Amino acid sequence: MILTVTPNPSLDRTYEVPSLERGAVLRATGDRVDPGGKGVNVSRAVAAAGVFTTAVLPLGGAPGALIAKLLGLQGVDVTAVTIAGQTRSNIALVERDGTLTKINAPGPELTAEESALLLETAGTATGRPEWIAACGSLPRGLPSEWYADLVARARESGTRVALDTSGPALTAALPARPDLIKPNATELAQAVGRPLATLGEVTRAAQELRSRGAGAVLASLGVDGQLLVSAEGTYHGTAPVTAVRSDVGAGDASLAGFLIAGGTGAKALASALAHGAAAVQLPGSAMPTPADLHPEAVHITENPPAALHLSAPALP
Numbered sequence: 001m002i003l004t005v006t007p008n009p010s011l012d013r014t015y016e017v018p019s020l021e022r023g024a025v026l027r028a029t030g031d032r033v034d035p036g037g038k039g040v041n042v043s044r045a046v047a048a049a050g051v052f053t054t055a056v057l058p059l060g061g062a063p064g065a066l067i068a069k070l071l072g073l074q075g076v077d078v079t080a081v082t083i084a085g086q087t088r089s090n091i092a093l094v095e096r097d098g099t100l101t102k103i104n105a106p107g108p109e110l111t112a113e114e115s116a117l118l119l120e121t122a123g124t125a126t127g128r129p130e131w132i133a134a135c136g137s138l139p140r141g142l143p144s145e146w147y148a149d150l151v152a153r154a155r156e157s158g159t160r161v162a163l164d165t166s167g168p169a170l171t172a173a174l175p176a177r178p179d180l181i182k183p184n185a186t187e188l189a190q191a192v193g194r195p196l197a198t199l200g201e202v203t204r205a206a207q208e209l210r211s212r213g214a215g216a217v218l219a220s221l222g223v224d225g226q227l228l229v230s231a232e233g234t235y236h237g238t239a240p241v242t243a244v245r246s247d248v249g250a251g252d253a254s255l256a257g258f259l260i261a262g263g264t265g266a267k268a269l270a271s272a273l274a275h276g277a278a279a280v281q282l283p284g285s286a287m288p289t290p291a292d293l294h295p296e297a298v299h300i301t302e303n304p305p306a307a308l309h310l311s312a313p314a315l316p
Contacts, residue, residue: 001052002259003129005122005150006039008107008139011063014092014248014284020101026093032284034249035067035074036090038135038164041252042259045275045287047075051260054079054129056122058139060108061086079125081118083110092284098244110141119146123153131259134178135164135252144168151176160263164255166190174213180263181209182255184220185314197313200306202227203234218258218272220251224310226276228269235266236304239277240297249285250276256287270298 016030035044039055046053054077059068064087068078085108093101110118122132132154134147147169154161155177163170163178166187174181189196192205206217206229216230225238257275261268274295278288 001054001127001129002043002046002256003054003056003122003125003127003132004039004043005132005134006037006055006057006136007110007118007142007146008088008137009035009037009040009057009059009067010088010090010105010107011067012036012090012092012248012285014094014246016094016096016283018096020093020095020099030283032286033066033070034285035070036249036285038252039133040067040071041249041285041287042133042135042256043071043076044074045253045256045279046260048287048289049256049260050290052127053077054125054127056118056125057081058083058110058114058118059087060084063087063089079121081114081121083108083114085109092246092248094246094248094284098246100247102248107139110139112141115142115146119149119153122150123157129159131160131162131263133162133164133255133259135255137165138169144172147173148176151178162255162259162263164251174209177213177215179215180218181214181216182218182220182251184251185222185310188217188219189314189316193316195313195315197310198306199227199236199304199308199310202310202314203229203306216264218255218269220254220276221310222312226254226269226273227304228266230264232265233302234304235269235300235302237266237269237273237298237300239273239294239299241277241280244280245282246284247280249287250279253279253287266300266302270295270300273298
């Protein structure tokens, strides 16, 4: 079982438009509504793979109620912390060429009592999870150290933690020793405070974060694939994509693929790549099912060439 924690969930509305023209009336060619938030998406992808998952999240107002209903319909067990504020709604506009424009609301401000209850609920949810995936931004009212507290509590109980966040929340959590972190290239560059232009520089940045507490680093590099740096070794992988329809939630699907494949080594990296490649070819933030995956197309290299340049340098 995989338990996810999403402190700042959302109701995601995605509209497909021919092109984005400022000041014009746009007529959508397609639209969908999905429960959103990084951890929520991980749970959705895990459930789509036929693995049991529980999503712990604060919910409030009509958007929160709809999120719980939609997750239940997708086979996700929901453990909700009721909050006074209203859960945020986000908007994504996807153009015909795959260009994505997102409008993310800030979300409600959680009280100190709601923050403490969410932390307590994450540690007492039913079941014995193999992994806790703690994902996304922190809402107003939660301190930067909130994830650090969550990681420390999970480690005390012997549960592995995958952390997918950025900025101060990520750096504050490193001393608590999360088993896995999943930054993208920009987030990794921000964490080490320098630009990253080659696989070698990405690898050294990942090793630096491991020296600061992370057990393993799974770095998403966009069109350049993913890089896994762990005690087992360094692996780089790519997966072909025929056409990008929407990359909303693709990184979350990738993390789900990594965790359901054991959360360690080249096999898990291959699963992550297959899930991520499948997700970007689906509409909105739809999560891939096993029928959408093409693991035979994934290519993995151990100890990749350090001089290999990224398609676009990542800046801090």
